[in-house]
Amino acid sequence: MSTKQGRMGWLFASPYLIYALVFFLIPLVWSLFLSFTDWNLISPTFSFVGIENYTEALKSPGVQSAFWVTFKFMAVFVPLVVASSIVVALIVQGLPRFKGLFLIGFFLPYLASGVVSSLIVKGLLSYNSPVNEFLRNAWGLDIDWLGSPFAALFVVAVIIAWKFTGYYALILTSGFESIGTEIYEAAMIDGVSPWQRFWKITFPLLYPALFTVLILSIGVTFGIFTEVYQLTGGGPNFATNTWQMEIFTRAFSNLQAGYASAIAIIASVVTFISIFIIRKLLEMWGKRNGWS
């Protein structure tokens, strides 16, 4: 490649590079700097506190809960959203017409405001809502949806799964469509049952799309905020306290920008390591199925 062509390449890549520099690299360096200070961003003075913010954060119940809560969300949200998006993709795949229209329909929740959907859910699950009145009267079920630790976590996971299902179904639909029909025809000739066809043919061949969906959905669990902020405030008793919630509380309610930055850096490291390990595990699984 000539030097001129190289320059043109850089020039065309520059909008994104500048964007990444302004919105990712500079904030990251700034955050790293802040994390070693006791600055609240508005005070004219501040002092360097070394690694004190980090040691304090690691001991804090809020940070510890954020760490575990993220993995709990992952355990509930990821299987839920992957299963539901596979189901939606399969349904759309089986439609004779208007596939695109249905996919758009399923995609719409992705565009919905997290605040609005959370408020609707809050109303639906209130103690005296028709849903709860029915559950109490018909089956004697009295569930404290947002007041008991697991139920609250489950409710938030379901809302986010509802939001992302259509988006992931789009990715999976393209995965389904990339599987050649001749493979299914050969399987039919060999007398493969629909169950076997799905697990032995479709599922392994869906790996590239599934890999993307799994990584994306795992990433989502590290960034949960709006639904938790609106519905539970991180409670009950830290049961839904996510990294973002903890960072927000520290930075904007307690005006501890330095300390919040340390939490953000810890969260980034945890996110990076977790996704790296999960990615390696998924790649190992892919290799076993012939994907290199």
Added chain:
Amino acid sequence: MKMKKAASILFAASLTVAGLAACSTGNKEQSSGTDKNGVTTIEFWAAPNPTQQVYWKEVAEEFTKENPKIKVNVSPMKESPTSEASIQSAIAGGSAPTISENINRGFAAQLSESKALVALDELEGWDEVKESRNMTETMNGWEFADGHQYVLPIYSNAMLFGWRLDILKELGYNEPPKTYSEMLDVAEKLKAKYPDKYLWAKADLADPTAWKRWFDFFMLYDAASNGNKFVEGTKFTGEEKAGEQVLGLMDDLRKADALLTRQSKDPFESGLGIFVDVGPWTIPYWAEKFPELKFNETFTLAAPPVPDGMDTENVKTFADTKGLVIYASATKEQQKAAMTFINWVYSNPDNDLKWLEKTSLPPARDDLTTNDTFKAFFDKNPALQPYAAAVPNGIPPMDNSKYNDIQTFIGQHAFNPVVKGEKDPKTGWKDMQKAIEGALK
């Protein structure tokens, strides 16, 4: 070929510029103060509440007509996601306004500690404001730990408790209970007659979010302690006896199955609960959305209940009160102009009347019940009279920069676990005190 390259370069450059331009907040550069015509422009951030924005726009226009050398730009405060966060971001980003409303005492303490606010008592014209607005008494409770005044309280909502009078009457009471034992009697009779109803149905009782303590714990604590200060400077000064009595009341109500801490829709309005904290802003809301709720027929208002044996007259309560601040980042001319504006607004009680009519929030003045300017309004709105009468009994929020941590600890270590039956009142109070003292060090 050359044209093509040039066009490509131009296109890429345009993309970059457009991308960066799209990231602009669109904020105009803050005025440095006074322009060449001698006009000083001040930026005023109004609360994110349409009625308050309309009020400030109107008074700002009237003011500028009379004072053409000062221009007041009124714009709504952003809530992304809270107004406090927006103010913090604006200060950090160098785009803070000259003056804003909607500031509570705790947040003001955080800002003043960071030297982001101007001490109002050091500005020329401050004493005139206090005098002309008749707010000297009210302001006494607003002095900060360093002896300065950073906030001019606009309104003072001395919080009251609403009682479902119709249900109380069914239980054989003609007025709300005033003491803890009377309250427990009501709870007992309520559960006997209506097992599905609760005395206090409120999910916030089990929620540790800091500000929620203003509307449960502090209302009861201010009443039980006769307005004792919870924290002074870096010292925890909470009154143990009063605190344990408050927690004891909650424990007794829980034992009587009189508390519902589940999220529920309009629990008081629907009669699911018969007791609720009510601010004056709720009265016009009820009049519009729940016209069946009639003052002194369906519901009534009362001061917080007090422990047995305490005087039931002039009971103290938490005052949800917010006010105006002037930011230190403003130029001297702007600060002076802002004080001129404040002086102009509050030298005329008609402006407070206009405020009252638009927002129903009682102005923080000593003469609210005696000044004839407001008489006609309160005659027309009898449900707001108890709020005006309670203004002198209102205790503003603590002026501690760690108020958020402190109030979270009250919930986490004492109030919430007692309400849920996970701790006894004594243990709750001790754990809370230990946590607060640790935070104050």
